[in-house]
Amino acid sequence: MKMGRENKLDKKFPYGKKRLINGHEGVVYVPSENRFAVVLIRGGNSCDPTRFTEEETYFEYGCDGADGLFSDCNYYNPDMLLPIPESCVHNGKLKLDAAKKLVFSDPYACMLFQLERIEDLGEAHNFRVEMAKTGLSEKEARALAVNHIFDRTVIFGLGTTGMFIGDLIKRKYPHSKLVFVARSEEESPKVKFALDITGADYVRSNYDSDELLAQAIENKLGGKATLFIGTSGNNIEHRIAFEQGVLGCNGLYDSFSLGPVVSYDTMPFGFKNQLIFGSINFRQSHMEKAIELLSESRYDEIVSLIDRDRFTSDPIDAYENIIYSKGAPIKTAVIWNKKYIEY
C-alpha cells in the first residue's frame, strides 16, 4: 500500500494493466479438474528460481507482474497448481483446519530453502577445520560441519518465517541450542506457541542497550552463536551479530530480512572468518515438501479469519485496524468462497 500511495507500483503491475490483484498465499479450487490446489506462486523464465540471473525474468502471482488470489477467480499456469494431500479434503470439501495450515506453503517453502542454503554453506565453510580437529576424511568432516553449524542458533525476529526456520532446524537437528529474540512478551500466545513447537529458548528484546541484549542472548545460548538468522526486518539484527559480537568465529549470518542495511567492521569480520548470505526464494520441490509437512502440523492454531464482507467493504481499514493492528493475530485469512469449505 505504501508503494501505491507513493505512485511506485508500475513495475509490479501485469503487462498492460494499471492494477495488481493482491494475495499470494492460499488454497484454490480448480473447477476443470474438480480438485483443490496450492498455487506455486513463483515462476518465470529461469532455469532455477533460486538462482535466477539478470538476464532471466521472474513473476510472482499477487506480488510481481501477475494477478493474485484475492478475487472470485483467476488464471494460473496448470503446472503451477500443486496437489494437496487427500487427508485435507472430506466429502469433496476442503477442511478448514487443513486450509489454514496450507496457507503457509509459500513462507514455509522459503524456509526450507533457507535450511538447504545453511546446510550447503555451513558444510563448505567449516569442513576443513573439522578435518583438522578430528583427522576424519573430507566426506566425514563435511557431515560434521553441517551438524555443527546449528550448534548454537539465534533467530532474530518471531514472525512466521522465524518460527518456521526454528521448527525446521529442530526437526532435523534436535541437538541445536535455539534462541528466539523478539519484542513480544514471553507470555504472549505467539511466543508460547513458538516455544511449544520448537522447544527453543526465548530472549525478549526490551533491554536498555544493545550490549545488554547481546549479553542476555549469549547467556541463554551458552556461548557465541554458530548461526545467526535475521528475520525481524530491523537494523538491530546486524548490530547484535557483528557490533556486539554475538556471532562467533567461523559463524554464518543468514539475512532473511527485507529492508535493513547489513554493515560490519571489516577488521574483526575478516579475522573471525564469518560468512554472510541472503536468499529469498524456493523451488517447486521445497513447496511440495512444505505442503506435506504443513498438512501434519499445528499451524492452523495461529490463523484467524476475517469476514469477507468486512474486508472488501473497506480493505484499507481492515489492513490498518484489524490485520496489522497492535495485538493482531500472527496470520489473518479470509474465506473468499464458502461453497467448498468444511467447517
Place this chain on the structure above:
Amino acid sequence: MKTFGTYFQNDKLSPLCYGEVEIENTARRRLRTEPEKTAFSAKPYLPVFAEQTLS
C-alpha cells in the same frame, strides 16, 4: 473475463480497492526449460494476508 477482487493501484488515498476487474489468461512459463502455457482458471478459497507482500 470480469471478476471481483481486491487490487493495488497507484493512488495516494486509495492504494487498495475492491471492485470489478478484467483478468486475462496470459501465457506464462514455470521454468526457462518449459513452454509458456495458458492457464486453468481457479477459484481462491482461503487466501491470506501476507506479511511481506510488496515490501
